[in-house]
Amino acid sequence: MRQIKLQDPMNIRITKTKKSKLGEIDFNNIPFGKYTSDHLFVMDYANGQWDNFRIIPYQGFTLDPQSKALQYCQCIFEGMKVTMGADGIPKLLRPELNIERFNLSAERMCMPAVPEDIFLEALKAIVAFEIDWIPRAEGCALYVRPTMFATENALSVVPSDTYTFYIYTGPAQPYFTTPVKLITEQKLIRAVPGGTGEAKTGGNYAGSLMAGQLAKRKGFDQIIWLESPEFKKIQEAGMMNLFFVIGDTVVTPMLTGAVLKGTTRNYFIDILAEKKIKVEVRDIYVDEILEAYKKGDLKEAFGSGTAAVVSHISEITHGDTRMILPTIEKDFISNMLYDEINGLRSGRIKDSRNWLVPVEANTLTNYTA
Ligand SMILES: Cc1ncc(COP(=O)(O)O)c(C=O)c1O
Numbered sequence: 001m002r003q004i005k006l007q008d009p010m011n012i013r014i015t016k017t018k019k020s021k022l023g024e025i026d027f028n029n030i031p032f033g034k035y036t037s038d039h040l041f042v043m044d045y046a047n048g049q050w051d052n053f054r055i056i057p058y059q060g061f062t063l064d065p066q067s068k069a070l071q072y073c074q075c076i077f078e079g080m081k082v083t084m085g086a087d088g089i090p091k092l093l094r095p096e097l098n099i100e101r102f103n104l105s106a107e108r109m110c111m112p113a114v115p116e117d118i119f120l121e122a123l124k125a126i127v128a129f130e131i132d133w134i135p136r137a138e139g140c141a142l143y144v145r146p147t148m149f150a151t152e153n154a155l156s157v158v159p160s161d162t163y164t165f166y167i168y169t170g171p172a173q174p175y176f177t178t179p180v181k182l183i184t185e186q187k188l189i190r191a192v193p194g195g196t197g198e199a200k201t202g203g204n205y206a207g208s209l210m211a212g213q214l215a216k217r218k219g220f221d222q223i224i225w226l227e228s229p230e231f232k233k234i235q236e237a238g239m240m241n242l243f244f245v246i247g248d249t250v251v252t253p254m255l256t257g258a259v260l261k262g263t264t265r266n267y268f269i270d271i272l273a274e275k276k277i278k279v280e281v282r283d284i285y286v287d288e289i290l291e292a293y294k295k296g297d298l299k300e301a302f303g304s305g306t307a308a309v310v311s312h313i314s315e316i317t318h319g320d321t322r323m324i325l326p327t328i329e330k331d332f333i334s335n336m337l338y339d340e341i342n343g344l345r346s347g348r349i350k351d352s353r354n355w356l357v358p359v360e361a362n363t364l365t366n367y368t369a
Contacts (some may be wrong), residue, residue: 064153173306179314240303
């Protein structure tokens with residue numbers, strides 16, 4: 001387990017909630033995204049620096065109607081999970097990947113970077129503060145959402161001068177529990193190379209809603225995005241990266257600038273390589289998947305993402321062809337990957353890769369209460 005040393009304490013001001021919501025939560029029933037914890041970490045950016053570090057009761061923000069966040073969608077976010085280890089110490093999993101991706105999103109959207117030491121200290125502080133909100137059951141976690149939005153109020157289409165960064169958290173059980181049915185989308189697009197698809201910014205999600213809704217109406221859970229204008233190259237699916245097991249090889253689409261750099265995708269590629277399972281990161285065309293299916297070589301297909309870790313795929317429809325995939329018990333690769341990540345997070349599997357970063361419960365003693 002790595003100890004990441006905090007730099008100078010940020011002197012976070014703390015205002016504790018007068019009424020905790022904790023007693024209202026049934027930890028045996030915590031659907032993903034339904035509950036939020038009691039507090040927010042917040043800081044502001046002005047005159048070229050981050051300042052005004054605070055933990056405050058969970059509450060809304062006041063935005064000017066002309067705010068650049070509302071008008072031009074200068075906002076980005078991250079999603080990550082913190083779990084409670086068997087040793088009673090909360091653990092972050094490779095937070096540097098999320099911090100790096102957040103700062104890449106920031107760069108793409110002309111927003112200021114958050115220095116890694118400040119980001120990590122903020123994460124540790126809010127998690128330590130909300131320690132009682134971390135569910136204990138394996139597979140459950142405290143979901144953590146760092147977010148940044150523009151706060152300048154001016155109509156000009158130039159980057160904002162000021163920003164707010166905040167982190168909220170919420171206890172969550174795994175997201176998808178049953179295998180999902182997917183359909184390829186051959187008209188609408190999520191992202192193109194050179195666009196903003198690699199950034200975790202709200203506009204990408206707003207733009208994807210319509211295709212998701214149309215797919216739902218047809219009885220599918222999500223869509224598979226194909227790259228325009230040919231609609232042959234596979235990008236990703238809904239809010240997850242894609243993996244296919246063809247014969248004895250695991251393949252996943254290459255990042256082309258239009259696909260989100262999934263952190264879970266990263267864990268999986270590393271674990272597969274370490275276990276000497278053949279893994280290829282390359283362009284994948286839907287015709288190849290159809291062909292493999294026809295030959296009986298398509299053994300598994302699954303999505304990867306923070307929310308679900310693994311989403312087993314039961315069916316993929318492309319045009320008139322419906323590919324029915326083997327049932328979950330036969331998903332040897334994805335079941336193994338799921339078990340590796342959950343086992344690692346809960347402490348059941350040793351952290352031999354040094355991926356876990358502990359959040360010491362006494363982190364807050366660094367700060368002025
Ligand atoms: C569009 C999109 N692709 C892929 C992913 C998976 O990324 P990660 O594994 O970092 O959660 C997500 C989820 O964050 C997503 O929103």
